[in-house]
Amino acid sequence: MITGRITGTVVATVKDPSMEGVPLLTVKLIVNGKDAETVVAADHTRQAGPGDFVFLIPKKEASRIFRDNQGPYDMAVVGFIDRYNEEL
Amino acid sequence: MRIGRVVGNLVSTVKDDALPPYKLLLVEYLNPMTMEPEGEREIATDCVCAGVGDIVVVDTDGGAGNMLHGDNNVMTDRICCAIIDSFTCHGQKTVTRHGEYY
Numbered sequence: 001m002i003t004g005r006i007t008g009t010v011v012a013t014v015k016d017p018s019m020e021g022v023p024l025l026t027v028k029l030i031v032n033g034k035d036a037e038t039v040v041a042a043d044h045t046r047q048a049g050p051g052d053f054v055f056l057i058p059k060k061e062a063s064r065i066f067r068d069n070q071g072p073y074d075m076a077v078v079g080f081i082d083r084y085n086e087e088l
Numbered sequence: 089m090r091i092g093r094v095v096g097n098l099v100s101t102v103k104d105d106a107l108p109p110y111k112l113l114l115v116e117y118l119n120p121m122t123m124e125p126e127g128e129r130e131i132a133t134d135c136v137c138a139g140v141g142d143i144v145v146v147d148t149d150g151g152a153g154n155m156l157h158g159d160n161n162v163m164t165d166r167i168c169c170a171i172i173d174s175f176t177c178h179g180q181k182t183v184t185r186h187g188e189y190y
Contacts, residue, residue: 001131031128061150065163079103088095
């Protein structure tokens with residue numbers, strides 16, 4: 001799982017029918033403390049908005065996390081980060 | 089699976105409903121020969137009570153995560169599945185944990 005900051009939302013009416021009902025967000029990934037690329041992620045928490053510091057799950061787990069209505073996702077917002085301790 | 093070091097942890101209350109029982113650790117991957125950090129720092133769930141500074145084996149597959157945690161509902165793709173005492177690589181032995189049996 002990787003951290004990121006949400007920068008915006010994506011609205012797409014013409015898309016795969018299995019992707020309906022799941023908000024799409026643009027997320028700037030943070031790798032080793034530095035900003036990396038911006039990706040589009042599905043929002044599993046359904047309450048994330050621009051400016052939130054979140055952590056995401058990539059690959060197969062991004063669609064498996066939607067349990068019964070799994071969609072074709074490769075990145076999903078899993079949760080909000082309250083405290084990020086980097087001690088070493 | 090990769091060798092990594094736990095460098096921090098993460099506190100998150102609002103998250104997926106299957107994640108709460110598992111601790112979220114911040115892991116950086118190490119080059120086994122030089123013990124230098126390489127690659128990205130990622131978030132892993134913990135199933136061996138690893139703490140900051142431990143050299144751990146990080147499993148990088150979600151299916152393995154369900155097996156390790158014994159719970160098919162948890163969705164994670166990095167798991168600390170072992171705390172390394174020592175390992176040899178190309179004939180060079182590295183002791184990472186000085187337990188009582190050394």
